[in-house]
Amino acid sequence: MNTILFDLDGTLIDSMYVWENSIRHLYDLYHIPSDFEADKPHYFQMTYPEVLQNIQKKFMPQISMKEMIHEAADYIDSEYRYHVPLKPGVKEFIQTQFAQDMDMAVVTSNSTALTETVLNRFDLQKDIARIFSAQDLRLTKREPEIYQMALNYFQTEPQETLMFEDSAYAIDTARQLGIQCIGIVNEDNKSEMEALNVETINDFTQVI
Known part of the structure; x- marks a missing residue:
């Protein structure tokens, strides 16, 4: 070897809590009409961009990926920089x-x-x-x-x-x-x- x-x-x-919390934040921010805890197991097989794409397609096609990423970016960066x-x-x-x-x-x-x-x-x-x-x-x-x-x-x-x-x-x-x-x-x-x-x-x- x-x-x-x-x-x-x-x-x-x-660090998995970071990504989970950022998605939960989007559910709350955009009032997504679905139970995050019920949806969460489905997301485990996806990358983060794939999760965002899935959410956008199913719940809010009017919101751009760029906007969704921007909403989560500051929290994610802070966690990696100081806490994870x-x-x-x-x-x-x-x-x-x-x-x-x-x-x-x-x-x-x-x-x-x-x-x-x-x-x-x-x-x-x-x-x-x-x-x-x-x-x-x-x-x-x-x-x-x-x-x-x-x-x-x-x-x-x-x-x-x-x-x-x-x-x-x-x-x-x-x-x-x-x-x-x-x-x-x-x-x-x-x-x-x-x-x-x-x-x-x-x-x-x-x-x-």
Whole structure:
């Protein structure tokens, strides 16, 4: 094993509440005639832009995506800049792997800017060789291209690569290339991880 790929949200950082709260804010702001708690499980299989597109299409086609993103942006940026915590054991694990000359990258659906913001806050940017942002690259983790880009960047093979990820669909995609995966399990994705028959951990204290 010479390369580790990390998802960001829900894997390295405990940030899912940020996205959940921002969507709840939109429900309240635009008086969306639906129960957010009932809709929430449906959103777990989507990226944030996909959730916004779904809301716009179903409930308020008159509101632009630009306006919706603007409404949520200040809250999201503030949380990443000042409040979002690391998952337990993350810093110790990354620093240990860096000391052992492991190549490491973040492969995320989030933006490069927010990823850099939170990594810099925890002094981890120097340990991560590259950020692959599906949002900025206009890709999706449902297709293997972004993972192939990471393999090409490090000039490594899938069987020499390990990925940590909390999204079942992303694990399924990476496995198509032969990348070994460890799922970060939580109450919301437990059944999906079990269906994948993938090795799981609750957090990085289990692999330090």
